[in-house]
Amino acid sequence: MSETMPASERSYAVLGIFDTPDALMQAIPKVRASMLGAVEAYTPYPIHGIDDALGLRKSPLGGMVLVMGILGALTAFGFQYWISAVDYPIITGGKGAGSWEAFIPIMFEVTVLFATFTAGLGMLFLLNKLPFFGHPVLSSKAMSSITRDRYALALEAEDESFDSGAALRALQAAGALEVEVLPAPDRSPFLTSDFILRVLGGIFAACVVSGLAMYFATKWFPLLKPMVYMQDQPRLNAQKPSGFFKDRHGMQRPVAGTVARGHLPTATGTQDAAAALVNPLPRTKEIFAVGRKAYANRCEVCHGALGNGAGSLTAAYGGKPANLQAQQFRDYPDGKIYWAIVNGKNAMPSQAADLTDAQRWAVVHYVRALQRAQNAKDEDLKVATP
Amino acid sequence: MGRVTPGGLDDQVLAFPETKPPKQWYFALAITLSAMFIGLVCIGYTFVTGIGAWGNNSPVFWAFDIINFVFWVGIGHAGTLISAILFLFRKRWRNAIARFAEAMTIFAVICAVIFPLIHVGRPWVAFWLFPYPNQRALWTNFRSPLLWDVFAVNTYFSVSLMFWYLGLIPDIASMRDRTTSKVRKVIYTALALGWRGAATHWQHYEKAYLLLAGLATGLVLSVHSVVSFDFATSVVPGWHMTIFPPYFVAGAIFAGFAMVVMVLVVVRETMQLKNLITDRHLDVMNKVILAMSCIMGYSYMMEGFTAWYSMNEYLHHGFMNIITGTYGWAGWLTISCNILIPQILWFKKARTSYFWMILVAIGVTIGMWFERFVIIVISLHQDFLPSAWRIYKPTMVDFGILLGTFGIFFTLVLIFARVLPVIATTEVKAILPDAQPSHHGDDHHV
Numbered sequence: 001m002s003e004t005m006p007a008s009e010r011s012y013a014v015l016g017i018f019d020t021p022d023a024l025m026q027a028i029p030k031v032r033a034s035m036l037g038a039v040e041a042y043t044p045y046p047i048h049g050i051d052d053a054l055g056l057r058k059s060p061l062g063g064m065v066l067v068m069g070i071l072g073a074l075t076a077f078g079f080q081y082w083i084s085a086v087d088y089p090i091i092t093g094g095k096g097a098g099s100w101e102a103f104i105p106i107m108f109e110v111t112v113l114f115a116t117f118t119a120g121l122g123m124l125f126l127l128n129k130l131p132f133f134g135h136p137v138l139s140s141k142a143m144s145s146i147t148r149d150r151y152a153l154a155l156e157a158e159d160e161s162f163d164s165g166a167a168l169r170a171l172q173a174a175g176a177l178e179v180e181v182l183p184a185p186d187r188s189p190f191l192t193s194d195f196i197l198r199v200l201g202g203i204f205a206a207c208v209v210s211g212l213a214m215y216f217a218t219k220w221f222p223l224l225k226p227m228v229y230m231q232d233q234p235r236l237n238a239q240k241p242s243g244f245f246k247d248r249h250g251m252q253r254p255v256a257g258t259v260a261r262g263h264l265p266t267a268t269g270t271q272d273a274a275a276a277l278v279n280p281l282p283r284t285k286e287i288f289a290v291g292r293k294a295y296a297n298r299c300e301v302c303h304g305a306l307g308n309g310a311g312s313l314t315a316a317y318g319g320k321p322a323n324l325q326a327q328q329f330r331d332y333p334d335g336k337i338y339w340a341i342v343n344g345k346n347a348m349p350s351q352a353a354d355l356t357d358a359q360r361w362a363v364v365h366y367v368r369a370l371q372r373a374q375n376a377k378d379e380d381l382k383v384a385t386p
Numbered sequence: 387m388g389r390v391t392p393g394g395l396d397d398q399v400l401a402f403p404e405t406k407p408p409k410q411w412y413f414a415l416a417i418t419l420s421a422m423f424i425g426l427v428c429i430g431y432t433f434v435t436g437i438g439a440w441g442n443n444s445p446v447f448w449a450f451d452i453i454n455f456v457f458w459v460g461i462g463h464a465g466t467l468i469s470a471i472l473f474l475f476r477k478r479w480r481n482a483i484a485r486f487a488e489a490m491t492i493f494a495v496i497c498a499v500i501f502p503l504i505h506v507g508r509p510w511v512a513f514w515l516f517p518y519p520n521q522r523a524l525w526t527n528f529r530s531p532l533l534w535d536v537f538a539v540n541t542y543f544s545v546s547l548m549f550w551y552l553g554l555i556p557d558i559a560s561m562r563d564r565t566t567s568k569v570r571k572v573i574y575t576a577l578a579l580g581w582r583g584a585a586t587h588w589q590h591y592e593k594a595y596l597l598l599a600g601l602a603t604g605l606v607l608s609v610h611s612v613v614s615f616d617f618a619t620s621v622v623p624g625w626h627m628t629i630f631p632p633y634f635v636a637g638a639i640f641a642g643f644a645m646v647v648m649v650l651v652v653v654r655e656t657m658q659l660k661n662l663i664t665d666r667h668l669d670v671m672n673k674v675i676l677a678m679s680c681i682m683g684y685s686y687m688m689e690g691f692t693a694w695y696s697m698n699e700y701l702h703h704g705f706m707n708i709i710t711g712t713y714g715w716a717g718w719l720t721i722s723c724n725i726l727i728p729q730i731l732w733f734k735k736a737r738t739s740y741f742w743m744i745l746v747a748i749g750v751t752i753g754m755w756f757e758r759f760v761i762i763v764i765s766l767h768q769d770f771l772p773s774a775w776r777i778y779k780p781t782m783v784d785f786g787i788l789l790g791t792f793g794i795f796f797t798l799v800l801i802f803a804r805v806l807p808v809i810a811t812t813e814v815k816a817i818l819p820d821a822q823p824s825h826h827g828d829d830h831h832v
Contacts, residue, residue, distance in 0.1 A: 025823040041585035044392060045556070045816040046592050049823060050585050059593040080528045083517060088525040095529065105534040105612055109541040112601050112608075116541075119601070120548040123594035124555075124579065128587045131579035138582055144563035146583050147556070149392035149815075226433050227510050 012136040012184040013037070013156040014167040016176030017145065021047050024151040027174035028053040031153055034170040037162055042137060042152040064122050065115045072114025076107040136182040157184070264357075267339040277335030281361045291366030294359040298351050307370035319347060330371050337364050390661060392815045399809045400561050402657065404570070407804055410656070418796040425790005428783045429504055437507050439783045446766045446778040451505040453758040454788055456613055457641070458498035458795075459539065460634075460754065462546070463606055464642025465491030469549055470602035473595075479670060481813040482662050486653065487646050488550045489806075493798040494642075495543045497791040502535075504787070531615035538612035542605055549598050552591070555581050556812040610634040617761065624704035624765030627692060633685040637754060640678035640724070644750035647671050647743055649799060653808060662809055665738050672737040675746065679728035682757075686721060704765055712777060713764050716756050723753025 016031075018024040024041065032039050032055070041050055077100070084090075085098035095102065124130045137143060137154065146152050153176065155167040168179050221227070236242050242250040267274045281287050296305075302321035304310040309323035322329060322345075329337070341360045344350040355363065372380070432439045442449045465487035472480040503509040515536045517526040526533050559581035562574035581587070611631035618630040647668065654663040693705035708717035727749040736742035768775045802808070815821060 021821065021823045042583045043585065043588065044560070044583060045812045045821070046588040047585070047822065051589050054585055056586060056589055059590045061590055061593045061597065065597050079517070083525040084528050088523075090527065092527055092529040102529040105531075105608070105615070106528060106537045108604070108608055109534075109537040109612075112605055113541045113544060115601050116545045116548055116598060119594045119597040120552055123552075123590045127590040130581065130587075133575065133580040135580060135582055137584075138580060143582070147560040147563045147581075148396050222510065227508075229436075230508075 010160075010184040011157060011162065011164040012182045013040075013154045014164050014171060015042075015137070015140055015142055015180045015182055016153045016155075016171030016174065017142050017178040017180070018151045018153065018175065019149075019177055021151060023175050024153060025049065025053060027153055027171075027176065030174040031155060031170055034155075034167075036155050036167045036170055037158050038156040040154045040156060042142075042146045042154065044147055044149055044151075047151070059127070061119060061123055061127060064126075065119045068118035068122075069111045069115035072111040073107050075114070076110035077103055080106060134185060136185055140180055140182055142178070142180055154182075267335070267342045271336050271339045271343075271345075274335040274339035275333045277338055279334040279338070279361050279364055281358065281365060283365055287362050287365055288369060290359060291362030291364070291369075294355055294363050295366050298354055299363065302348070306374060307367060308374070321348070324367055325371060325374050330375070334361075334364050334368070337367055390814075390818055392818060392821070395662075395809075395811050395814060395818075396560055396564065398659075399662075399807050399811050400557070400564060402808070403561070403805050404565065404567070408656075411800065411804065415797065415800050418793045418800060421789050421793025422797055423790075423793070424786050425788075425793055428786030428790060429500075431783060432504060432787070433509075437505070439781065441778060441780040441784055443776055443778060445769060445774050445776060446763055448762055448766065449778055450780055450784040450788065451501040452616075453755070453762050454791060455498050455501040456634075456758045456762075457755050458494045458501075458791065459542075459613055460610060460638030460641045461645050461795075462491035462494035462498070462542070462642060463610060463635070463638035464646045465489070465494075466542075466546060466549075466602050466606045467639050467642070468646070469553075470599040470606060473599040474603060478817045479667060481817055482664075482809055483646065483650060483667055483671075484813065485550075485553060485810040486650060486808050487642075488546065488553065489802045490642075490646060490649065490795075490799065491546045492543070492550060493795050493802075494645075495539065495546065496798070497795050499539060499543070500787075500791060500794075531612065531619050534612045535616060538609045542609045545598070545602055545605055549602055552595060552598065553810055553813070554806065555579060556583065556591075557807045557810065559583070560811060561807065606639075607635055610638040617765075622765050622769055623698070623700035624708075624761065627689070629685060629688055629692070633682075633688075636678050636681040636685065637757060640675065640682060641750060641754035643671055643675045643678065644747040644754070647675070648747040648751070651740060651744060653803060657803070657808065659809065662814065668743060669734070669737045672731045672743055672746070675750065676728055676731040679725060679731075679750075683725040686725065700770060703768070707764050707768060708760055711764065711768075713760065713767075716760050717764070720753050720756045720760050723749040724757060727753075 016027070018027060021043075024043070024047070028039065028041065028050070039054060041047070041054060043050070080103040081098060081100065084103075089097035091097060137146075137152075142150065142152055153171060153174070155171060157164075164181050168181065171179050225232075236244065236250045238251055240250045241248050245252060267277065300311055301313045302309075302311040302319070303324055304314075304321075307324035309321045309325075311321060313319065314321060338360055340348065341355065341363060342350060342352045351360070440450065442451075465484075468480050468487040469484045469491075473484075503512050506512060506515075515526070515533070517528075555578055558574050559578040562571060562578050565571050565574060611634065614630035614634035617625035618627060620626060650663055650671075651668070654660055689708075690705055693701045696702075707713070711717075728746050730736045730742055731746060736746075763778050767778050
């Protein structure tokens with residue numbers, strides 16, 4: 001702030017108006033030679049050769065764009081490689097996780113994207129320092145003709161010693177049709193309390209608005225139809241009522257007579273009829289092991305470890321399970337024992353739900369082994385001895 | 387029609403948005419808004435009932451939505467070609483039509499992105515398409531051409547928008563300085579960013595424009611190439627071909643120029659721009675259409691040649707389907723609209739006659755739409771497994787959405803024509819006679 005001169009009397013620049021590009025170009029060297037201040041031209045469109053006439057340095061935009069373009073390519077490559085090969089490696093199409101050929105299209109696109117934004121926004125914001133609405137030329141009388149069809153040359157004040165009268169004469173001497181003195185912009189203190197209050201108010205309003213917007217975008221909007229259609233499916237839920245069936249139960253019993261896989265019933269008639277069934281399993285070590293395990297799990301508590309009807313439950317409850325060592329049962333054909341396992345007999349419940357068909361026949365084999373072990377004959381020993 | 391002067395140009399073009407629209411404009415807007423409304427209803431119906439509202443079936447999972455996507459992205463390519471490639475080649479006649487063509491690019495890409503978004507079925511989670519860190523600890527698959535598409539189309543849209551806006555800034559500054567309406571003044575002031583035409587600014591501006599043109603040139607060639615990868619990298623006979631990228635790019639420019647010719651003819655007639663968009667412009671654009679038509683003809687022949695020369699029975703079957711199959715009519719419609727009808731443009735009379743150029747432009751638009759139909763539906767409906775073959779039939783909802791995007795496109799075109807300068811006045815001013823200092827070489831003049 002100058003103490004000696006009020007702002008309104010100081011001038012920012014003097015503007016001279018020309019009506020042809022030729023007149024402008026001829027005036028530039030003369031005005032520059034006057035050495036009264038910095039020279040700037042204002043034109044409705046770019047004029048060829050004006051950069052050299054004004055002595056402007058080359059635009060650095062090309063280098064900026066090149067650097068940012070390369071950065072874009074490297075960013076895209078690094079990002080894709082890290083995701084595809086390091087953080088989330090998935091083999092697609094038989095290619096190795098780090099094979100880079102497929103990254104090229106996106107590298108190209110990101111390169112162009114970075115370069116474009118550098119060229120466009122870098123030119124506007126960094127090099128041209130736009131947006132700038134307070135420039136003195138914008139409020140000049142000549143502005144509307146400059147963006148139309150006139151060419152202006154400005155002699156700009158560089159320091160306090162700027163002589164606007166001399167500048168005016170220099171421009172006229174160079175052939176300017178009209179001249180205009182632009183007053184320096186009023187440089188009142190920038191950070192007034194009123195301004196700070198307004199900025200704070202603006203920030204507060206922006207917070208409230210964006211907070212509300214985020215609330216609706218995340219809490220309210222996704223719960224609207226049809227966004228919730230993925231949850232809202234016409235299906236039956238276990239333990240939940242359903243209007244689909246008459247009894248309004250979601251879970252339904254299987255249809256009467258349903259047979260589970262591998263549980264096709266084979267002994268549905270009487271026990272005598274089952275006598276004809278033949279044990280399909282061979283008498284091997286493995287089958288006996290299966291039978292022994294199944295017998296231990298399902299039979300032993302009542303029939304006893306030796307099959308003699310003296311299981312541990314017998315003592316506790318006083319029941320009378322069959323003594324499988326009795327002559328009656330030793331004479332049973334395999335099918336009748338199998339029938340008893342499937343259907344149960346007297347107090348004995350059916351074991352069909354707990355033993356598979358193969359396990360039942362293995363148990364039959366094992367019971368036969370128990371009977372023979374308890375009633376061994378001399379020739380059995382001979383057979384066993386090699 | 388007198389000589390065009392810089393001031394006269396402003397009075398003619400920039401004053402237009404301040405005048406009251408004629409009745410015909412409202413009438414046209416009513417039609418396009420109705421079409422748009424039909425489309426929006428159909429899209430809403432799709433959201434409520436699901437994708438089953440469309441004709442898509444197995445194996446034709448990709449049908450109208452991808453056809454329309456490829457069609458609209460293609461329409462946009464003329465704008466970028468005109469604004470970028472022709473700029474680099476210093477074809478200065480492009481200055482008069484670049485603005486409108488660029489605007490059409492942006493509107494066409496808007497129409498195009500609607501289709502993948504609604505095809506995913508849940509557009510409100512469309513952000514899943516982008517690789518962003520998330521709670522599900524999932525990343526996108528960078529080997530998928532569909533993801534390349536996401537990047538290509540988004541880049542294309544951003545770059546086109548940037549290019550368009552940069553070109554508009556000096557024009558909006560002119561409008562700011564001539565308007566008397568207070569509301570317009572505020573809007574234009576904000577949009578022009580305080581542009582004042584300083585020589586130092588023009589220097590960076592021209593550099594930025596040149597760089598953008600160079601970058602956008604790469605984009606024109608890449609975007610439709612990437613779109614074609616969606617098909618070419620698959621194993622479907624009729625898609626798995628190396629000719630696809632150049633073939634798609636040529637087709638895109640072809641369809642785009644047809645649309646530009648169609649719209650510009652209406653614009654120059656209704657907005658009295660005959661002195662700026664001259665017969666020569668139409669003549670040159672029709673020559674481009676003719677050249678592209680010849681490239682398309684070559685591509686179609688190469689498709690047949692590949693089917694024959696490869697001795698691949700699947701490829702052979704696919705090609706025979708195009709000319710003799712259930713959809714053979716679509717194949718022949720494509721060939722006649724894209725290859726036969728445009729041949730009339732060999733005659734200068736046809737290139738400067740509204741009747742013939744509109745006929746060709748409409749034919750090319752229909753033909754290029756059906757070309758994508760041929761590529762997508764014919765290839766998909768019969769591939770390797772005969773037990774999976776199925777006939778595809780679009781539903782009314784499909785047609786409604788297609789109509790809707792035409793509505794959106796022309797609504798945006800109509801609004802654009804009323805609120806922004808349809809001619810890049812700054813660029814045209816720079817190439818008028820006496821616009822440049824006389825000591826300078828005249829290689830920059832038209």
